[in-house]
Amino acid sequence: DAGITQSPRHKVTETGTPVTLRCHQTENHRYMYWYRQDPGHGLRLIHYSYGVKDTDKGEVSDGYSVSRSKTEDFLLTLESATSSQTSVYFCATSGTGDTGELFFGEGSRLTVL
Amino acid sequence: GQQVMQIPQYQHVQEGEDFTTYCNSSTTLSNIQWYKQRPGGHPVFLIQLVKSGEVKKQKRLTFQFGEAKKNSSLHITATQTTDVGTYFCAGPLTGNQFYFGTGTSLTVIP
Numbered sequence: 209d210a211g212i213t214q215s216p217r218h219k220v221t222e223t224g225t226p227v228t229l230r231c232h233q234t235e236n237h238r239y240m241y242w243y244r245q246d247p248g249h250g251l252r253l254i255h256y257s258y259g260v261k262d263t264d265k266g267e268v269s270d271g272y273s274v275s276r277s278k279t280e281d282f283l284l285t286l287e288s289a290t291s292s293q294t295s296v297y298f299c300a301t302s303g304t305g306d307t308g309e310l311f312f313g314e315g316s317r318l319t320v321l
Numbered sequence: 322g323q324q325v326m327q328i329p330q331y332q333h334v335q336e337g338e339d340f341t342t343y344c345n346s347s348t349t350l351s352n353i354q355w356y357k358q359r360p361g362g363h364p365v366f367l368i369q370l371v372k373s374g375e376v377k378k379q380k381r382l383t384f385q386f387g388e389a390k391k392n393s394s395l396h397i398t399a400t401q402t403t404d405v406g407t408y409f410c411a412g413p414l415t416g417n418q419f420y421f422g423t424g425t426s427l428t429v430i431p
Contacts, residue, residue: 239417248330250409251364251421258417266418267324298363302417309354309366310411310419 211235214299214313222321227286229316231299233279239302240282241310242266242274244295251298257282289320324348324414327422335430340397342425344410351413353386353393358424359406367395400429 211234221227231240239258243251243266253266255274263274271293273285286293296317300310324347334340344353352371356364368377370386370393377384383396393410410422 241419243421248423250327250423251411253418253420256418264418267420300364300419302419307352309369310356310364312363312365315363 212299212301212311212313214297214316216316217314218317220319220321221289223290224288227289227318227320229284229297229299229318231282231284231301231313233282233299233301235301235303235311236279237301237303237311238279239304240276241300241302242272242282242284243298243300244268244293245298245315246295254284254297286318289318291320294318294320325410325412325420325422327408327410327425329425330423331426331428333428333430334400336402337399340400340404340427342395342408342410342427344393344395344422346391346412346414348414349390351390353390353410353412354419355384355393355395356409356411356421357406358409362406364409397427400427402429402431405429 213232215230241256242254252268257263257276275283296315298315299313302308354369355367358364374388375386381398385394407424407426409424414420
């Protein structure tokens with residue numbers, strides 16, 4: 209498996225607090241993605257990056273922002289967490305974009321009370 | 322809304338029975354990928370299909386890509402308990418944005 213590390217793996221927070229999830233990869237992959245997984249919805253794309261400082265929105269980007277200042281790190285920020293953002297968040301990377309497989313991190317379980 | 326749909330959402334089978342999950346996209350895909358996620362785990366890549374009408378096999382798993390490149394299927398012959406998990410299809414709908422299907426959760430009863 210590609211070296212993809214997500215942190216924290218588990219977090220419990222309160223409504224209205226900011227939260228940042230970190231994805232770190234050691235594969236020098238150009239493309240990085242943040243997904244959330246919820247029962248009945250599968251994996252939904254939040255944001256993705258196609259290079260350093262190059263990011264774009266996915267299908268469920270409201271309430272989330274991202275940053276990528278280095279190839280290896282992709283940060284997902286919830287500026288003011290809400291209970292609807294309780295979910296499991298997965299980071300994924302790809303070396304070749306739409307023609308290559310995605311490699312996933314272990315996931316970060318976020319609970320917003 | 323969800324642009325890649327899968328059916329069924331859940332499937333329970335007796336060990337030894339066959340299993341099929343279907344994936345449908347609202348738009349034509351340049352390729353389609355399949356992933357498996359074990360309970361408590363993360364999605365793991367299984368295969369990629371690129372050509373219209375393509376069929377690929379991996380042991381007991383058979384993958385098909387539709388002629389119009391808008392649908393796909395995964396068929397497992399003679400399921401085993403190791404097949405338990407959720408199966409997702411995924412495709413690049415816009416540029417490099419990979420959209421996943423809703424997934425099919427497979428339970429295999431010994």
